[in-house]
Amino acid sequence: MDLGICAFDFNEKKLEYSGANIPLYLIRNNQLTEIKPSRQPIGIYPIEKKFVLHEINIFDDDIFYMSSDGYKDQIGGKEKSKFLSSRFKKLILDIHKKNLDDQKQILDNTFKKWIEDHNENNLLPDIDFKQFFSNLNNEQIEKRKQEMEKRIIEIRERITKSKAMAQINSEIIDHTKELSNQIQQLDDVLVIGLKI
Secondary structure, eight states, rough: OOEEEEEETTTTEEEEEEEBBEEEEEEETTEEEEEOOSSSSSOOSSOOOOOEEEEEOTTTTTTEEOOOOOOOOOOEEEEEOOOOOHHHHHHHHTTTTHHHHHHHHHHHHHHHHHHOOOOOOOOOOOHHHHHHHHGGOOHHHHHHHHHHHHHHHHHHHHHHHHHHHHHHHHHHHHHHHHHHHHTTTTTTTTOOOOOO
16 A cells, blocks of 8 residues: 655644655745655565655745645546656646645646546545645644544554555465475476466
8 A cells, every 4th residue: 555644743844754655745936846755565565664754844835745646647648648747746836826726626627637538446635735834823723633633543544454454465475385385396386376
C-alpha cells in the first residue's frame, strides 16, 4: 500500500512528512519543489528500509499537494497515454494561486477531460491544503485537528488490514519455501512457477 502522511505543528510552523511512494509537492514563491518519498510501500517488501522523515518550515502562502498515483497513471488524452507526473506538476503550478474550491474543480475537470471515453475505476484521493497561519483561530485549529485525527484513525485501520495481508503473504512465502525444498528433491522436476 502506498501512503503519504503529514503532521503539522501550528505553533512552530513546521510540517513533518513521510511518504511510501507518495511524494509531497510544495509551491513557494511560484516555485514547485517535489519532496521525494521513500521508494517502498507499507507492508512486506523484499528490502525494507526505514522511511525518511522530512521536516519543512512553513511560511504563509505555502501550498502543498499530495495525490495517489491514480491521477498521474490514468490513461487518456488523444494519444491514450498516461497523464504523468510532469503534466500533473505543471497543472498544479498553473492553478496554485486560485482558491482551493476552484483548484479542485479544475483538477476534476482536467481528469474527466483526460479520460474521455477511456474510463477506469481508480481511487483518486487528491489532497491539497493551504495554510494562512495569521488567519487561524483556535476554533479552526481544533476543527482541523479533529479532521486530521479522524483521517489518522482511517489510515491506521488501513495499515492494520495491510499488516494482516502481510502476515498471510509471509505464511504463503514460508509455505512456498517448504514446498520448494521438497520439490528440489525430485529428479524429474525442472521448473516450478508460482504466481501470487
